[in-house]
Structure formats: structure tokens, C-alpha cells
Amino acid sequence: SAVISQKPSRDICQRGTSLTIQCQVDSQVTMMFWYRQQPGQSLTLIATANQGSEATYESGFVIDKFPISRPNLTFSTLTVSNMSPEDSSIYLCSALVGENTEAFFGQGTRLTVV
Amino acid sequence: KQEVTQIPAALSVPEGENLVLNCSFTDSAIYNLQWFRQDPGKGLTSLLLIQSSQREQTSGRLNASLDKSSGRSTLYIAASQPGDSATYLCAGGDKDQGGKLIFGQGTELSVKP
Numbered sequence: 117s118a119v120i121s122q123k124p125s126r127d128i129c130q131r132g133t134s135l136t137i138q139c140q141v142d143s144q145v146t147m148m149f150w151y152r153q154q155p156g157q158s159l160t161l162i163a164t165a166n167q168g169s170e171a172t173y174e175s176g177f178v179i180d181k182f183p184i185s186r187p188n189l190t191f192s193t194l195t196v197s198n199m200s201p202e203d204s205s206i207y208l209c210s211a212l213v214g215e216n217t218e219a220f221f222g223q224g225t226r227l228t229v230v
Numbered sequence: 231k232q233e234v235t236q237i238p239a240a241l242s243v244p245e246g247e248n249l250v251l252n253c254s255f256t257d258s259a260i261y262n263l264q265w266f267r268q269d270p271g272k273g274l275t276s277l278l279l280i281q282s283s284q285r286e287q288t289s290g291r292l293n294a295s296l297d298k299s300s301g302r303s304t305l306y307i308a309a310s311q312p313g314d315s316a317t318y319l320c321a322g323g324d325k326d327q328g329g330k331l332i333f334g335q336g337t338e339l340s341v342k343p
Contacts, residue, residue: 122273147329158319159274159333172328208273212329219264219321219331223273 118143118213122222129199129229136195137225139209144189147212150182153224154205162207165192199229232257234322236334243310244342251305251337253320262323263296263303264331267316274319278305310341 119142129135139148148165162182163171171184186192196203206224213220233256243249253263262281266274278287278294280303286295293306303320317338321331 117276149330158335159321159331161330164328164330206271210274210331217262217323217329218276218279219323219329220276221266221274224271226271 120222126226145211234334240338242340253303
């Protein structure tokens with residue numbers, strides 16, 4: 117298993133500002149992901165955080181809006197840029213662990229944009 | 231493109247009942263199928279992982295099955311308790327897609343004392 121620490125756990129931000137979310141895994145992992153969960157919805161993948169190279173974004177998500185860093189095999193950040201109320205969601209990081217590639221998640225960051 | 235569907239969207243049962251949550255997927259080339267629990271406003275807790283070569287996995291009162299040919303997975307919860315109240319999500323993994331998960335919409339379970 118893996119323990120994934122995510123911070124902040126929640127934040128209230130003004131529109132037009134940016135927030136950086138940090139994700140720390142207690143072991144080295146190859147694959148890390150960032151998901152968004154809008155109110156009342158399921159999870160949607162934003163991007164795969166690649167160590168040492170640019171993140172791979174899913175359709176509908178762009179680097180300028182959601183820049184991602186992955187400096188090593190245990191840490192990643194997601195920035196939500198130029199926020200609007202539509203960005204109010206829970207953001208979750210995830211890592212695949214072990215040969216069975218079981219996915220583990222952080223506790224999420226609840227973002228409210230006012 | 232993989233699509234994952236869960237039914238029912240919500241379920242309310244009295245304490246002690248056995249229950250089944252359903253998950254269906256469109257692409258039988260699924261690599262694995264994982265069940266999660268999510269409490270309100272929280273992250274996801276992994277419950278069971280079934281590899282594509284497996285038929286079922288068990289953990290305590292939970293049993294998950296996988297039938298790739300029919301594109302279905304079920305999560306069986308025995309002797310339900312109020313503490314089981316949460317949203318249950320299934321997700322299909324695709325190794326060819328870099329291991330990313332495709333999630334169903336979830337089943338919101340309420341177990342009444």
C-alpha cells in the first residue's frame with residue numbers, strides 16, 4: 117500500500133488567483149495522476165504527471181490552466197491558475213503502487229473559488 | 231473508449247442486509263477493476279482490486295467479482311452496518327492508456343440503523 121499526503125486539504129480563493137496543491141507519496145512510484153471531482157460528480161482525469169518531462173493532459177485540460185510539476189518519484193504539484201468559480205471542485209492526486217498497479221489516493225483538496 | 235456505469239445511483243437498506251452494487255464497462259480489454267469507498271468531502275479508499283486474470287477478491291465482509299466477457303463487476307457487502315454508508319466507486323484500469331482509471335458515477339449507499 118501507499119500513504120499519499122495532499123495539502124492543503126481545503127481552501128477558499130478569490131477569482132483570478134492561483135493555488136498550488138502538493139502531493140507527497142511515502143514511497144517511490146512510477147505513475148502519478150491528478151483528478152478533478154466536481155460537485156456531485158465522479159472523478160475525471162486531468163493529467164498524468166510524468167517524472168522528468170511534461171505532464172500528459174486529457175482532452176479538455178491544458179497546461180496553461182493546470183501546470184503540473186513532478187520533480188522526483190515521490191512528489192508532484194498541481195496548480196489551478198487564474199481561477200473562476202467553475203474551478204470549485206475537489207482535486208485528488210493518485211499513484212499506482214506495486215506490480216498489481218493498485219491505485220491509491222490522497223485525501224483530496226476541496227477548492228472553493230469566490 | 232472505455233465507459234464505466236454504476237447502478238443503482240443510490241441505495242438505502244436497513245442494517246444487517248446483504249447487498250450488491252453493480253458496475254459495467256464497455257471495453258473487455260480492461261486491465262484491472264478497482265472498487266473504492268468515498269466518504270463525503272474526502273478522498274478515495276481502495277477496497278478491492280481485481281486483476282483481469284482473476285474472477286473475484288474478498289476482504290472481510292466485502293466480495294468483488296469480475297466477468298470480463300459480460301463487462302460486469304459486482305461488489306457484495308454482507309451484513310451491512312451504518313458505518314458502511316458512503317459512496318462506492320468502481321474504476322477500470324487500462325494498461326495501454328498508461329494505467330489511468332475510468333470511473334463510474336458511483337453508488338451512494340445509506341445503511342439505516
